[in-house]
Amino acid sequence: MEREAVAVIAGNAEGLALVLSQSLSFWGGIDVATGRIIDANHPDRGETVTGRILVMPSGRGSSSSSSVLAEAIRRKTAPAGIILARTDAILAVGAIVADMLYAVRMPLVVGDTEGLVSDLPTEIRDVGASCCVIRQDARTGGDR
Amino acid sequence: MLDGEKGAAAGMAMAMLVRFCAALGAEKLLDITRAHIDGCLYHGQAGLDFVDRLVALGGKVHVPTTLNVGSIDLIHPELMRVKREDEDPMRRLMSAHLALGCAPTFTCAPYQTRFRPRFGEQIAWGESNAIVFANSVIGARTNRYGDFIDLCCALTGRAPAWGLHLEANRRGQILYEFVGLSASRAASDSLYVAVGLLIGEKSGDHVPVIKGLPPPRDEDQLKALGAAAASAGSVAMFHAVGITPEAATVGEAFGGRKPDQTITISEADLAQALARLSKVPDGSPISAVSLGTPHFSLDEWRRLIPLLRRLRPQRDIPIYVNTGRDTLSELDRSGELAESRGFGVRPVADTCTYVTAILKEIEGVVMTNSGKWAHYAPGNIGVTVAFGELEDCVRSAAIGRVTRGA
Numbered sequence: 001m002e003r004e005a006v007a008v009i010a011g012n013a014e015g016l017a018l019v020l021s022q023s024l025s026f027w028g029g030i031d032v033a034t035g036r037i038i039d040a041n042h043p044d045r046g047e048t049v050t051g052r053i054l055v056m057p058s059g060r061g062s063s064s065s066s067s068v069l070a071e072a073i074r075r076k077t078a079p080a081g082i083i084l085a086r087t088d089a090i091l092a093v094g095a096i097v098a099d100m101l102y103a104v105r106m107p108l109v110v111g112d113t114e115g116l117v118s119d120l121p122t123e124i125r126d127v128g129a130s131c132c133v134i135r136q137d138a139r140t141g142g143d144r
Numbered sequence: 145m146l147d148g149e150k151g152a153a154a155g156m157a158m159a160m161l162v163r164f165c166a167a168l169g170a171e172k173l174l175d176i177t178r179a180h181i182d183g184c185l186y187h188g189q190a191g192l193d194f195v196d197r198l199v200a201l202g203g204k205v206h207v208p209t210t211l212n213v214g215s216i217d218l219i220h221p222e223l224m225r226v227k228r229e230d231e232d233p234m235r236r237l238m239s240a241h242l243a244l245g246c247a248p249t250f251t252c253a254p255y256q257t258r259f260r261p262r263f264g265e266q267i268a269w270g271e272s273n274a275i276v277f278a279n280s281v282i283g284a285r286t287n288r289y290g291d292f293i294d295l296c297c298a299l300t301g302r303a304p305a306w307g308l309h310l311e312a313n314r315r316g317q318i319l320y321e322f323v324g325l326s327a328s329r330a331a332s333d334s335l336y337v338a339v340g341l342l343i344g345e346k347s348g349d350h351v352p353v354i355k356g357l358p359p360p361r362d363e364d365q366l367k368a369l370g371a372a373a374a375s376a377g378s379v380a381m382f383h384a385v386g387i388t389p390e391a392a393t394v395g396e397a398f399g400g401r402k403p404d405q406t407i408t409i410s411e412a413d414l415a416q417a418l419a420r421l422s423k424v425p426d427g428s429p430i431s432a433v434s435l436g437t438p439h440f441s442l443d444e445w446r447r448l449i450p451l452l453r454r455l456r457p458q459r460d461i462p463i464y465v466n467t468g469r470d471t472l473s474e475l476d477r478s479g480e481l482a483e484s485r486g487f488g489v490r491p492v493a494d495t496c497t498y499v500t501a502i503l504k505e506i507e508g509v510v511m512t513n514s515g516k517w518a519h520y521a522p523g524n525i526g527v528t529v530a531f532g533e534l535e536d537c538v539r540s541a542a543i544g545r546v547t548r549g550a
Contacts, residue, residue: 008166008473009167013204028523028524032188062272062291063270063272064182064290067187067188067190067191067291067292068294070185070188070190070194071187071189071190073190074188074189074190074193086347087167087168089164089168089293090290090291092164092167092168093160093164093277093292094291094292095292096160096167097160098164101190101194101197114457120162120210121198130166130529133492
């Protein structure tokens with residue numbers, strides 16, 4: 001499947017998708033040292049976001065999530081890219097700061113997340129003009 | 145400014161603001177008169193790298209700028225249970241902000257300082273309770289700013305022209321009405337906490353309008369309401385009809401439109417909201433009391449001190465009071481601080497007991513009169529909370545057990 005999305009932070013990334021049914025607050029929600037989800041109330045507690053294409057409805061909670069995302073990008077424990085159904089200024093700030101300070105560009109795109117499935121190889125590709133293409137391969141086996 | 149004519153740091157801050165505007169869909173910037181920076185809590189190296197970069201580029205704030213709490217109490221370092229090597233970056237983050245020209249207020253209640261904005265001022269404030277207070281109680285105008293962006297606004301004196309900076313977005317959306325409010329509830333501080341929790345849970349990021357709120361004794365009750373609302377939800381502004389400055393009437397609060405939704409608040413709703421804050425029954429032993437989230441005002445101190453004199457807590461149960469350093473100096477000059485210490489009061493400045501390691505080794509129950517503290521402390525520092533009125537907290541410290549409504 002291939003579809004277009006609005007690039008909040010344009011860039012290229014690929015990894016296995018991690019689709020969360022609930023938005024995750026990075027502050028208090030992930031362990032920045034390991035990338036693991038630690039929010040006791042989150043249904044995907046225990047999963048690791050590192051290197052994944054993180055898919056969720058939006059951001060959530062404290063503005064300190066900007067700092068935590070920037071720090072995760074610095075430590076290389078962050079997702080490879082983030083796809084949101086609704087835009088989130090707090091996560092955008094974290095990604096912009098990491099790009100400016102460390103020249104690490106973690107793409108953050110907003111688009112239709114319907115039908116994206118966890119654990120399938122997923123790609124975000126910059127096609128210019130604030131637009132990215134999301135591509136998810138439906139193949140099974142292999143990496144799983 | 146982007147090309148560095150106001151200096152390289154302002155150029156970097158402007159570049160970030162431009163990218164932020166693009167992410168939001170804001171088309172232009174507006175001038176601001178003040179900023180309040182919530183960047184002094186240490187969340188990792190990235191936050192320090194950002195401020196250090198601005199300092200290295202010679203950055204200075206462009207408007208009067210206050211600082212929110214940091215990770216350590218610089219006035220009472222003996223309270224901190226942090227390893228030396230962990231403390232170093234926390235201190236450096238606080239001092240790097242001073243190098244940018246921010247005022248060393250280190251308070252979550254900048255509206256209690258001489259930097260308080262006036263009605264109608266466009267400002268860029270971080271810290272959720274301060275944002276609600278500025279918009280709702282003062283009628284100044286700010287969005288929910290936070291990490292990094294608040295500092296970019298301070299360095300440039302500009303903010304994106306969107307959200308609550310604009311008149312049209314300040315109109316109320318959801319109407320809250322009381323049914324059967326008892327006289328005893330109406331006279332309590334906890335009414336304001338409970339209302340805050342309820343509107344926070346039910347309003348999302350919409351603007352709530354409260355009709356029939358009993359006139360508050362002072363602005364500290366509205367402070368508690370806003371802080372609870374911003375903890376339980378994403379409320380950045382509320383109107384209280386006949387009380388807050390943009391809501392003389394229901395019609396004004398809604399800008400002449402009809403509410404999208406009307407929600408009633410019953411006595412039972414209020415009681416349940418408060419009950420959820422307490423995890424232990426009356427009579428449970430307590431280990432400490434924590435007051436002053438948001439920071440205790442001078443008025444609150446002057447309500448606490450007579451209670452201390454009357455109830456005389458002396459059981460070695462510490463009563464932590466988070467407060468601004470300027471408020472503390474005032475109490476020190478009058479001798480009231482020394483007297484309070486005699487009753488077990490341990491003042492905490494520059495930080496707050498739920499974001500630091502002050503209470504880290506405390507086992508057991510901590511009692512508070514703050515809805516915000518009760519909401520966050522269990523997750524942040526792993527304590528068990530009992531919620532009560534200010535007088536309940538002091539009496540419980542004197543007796544050593546949770547005692548309410550005596």
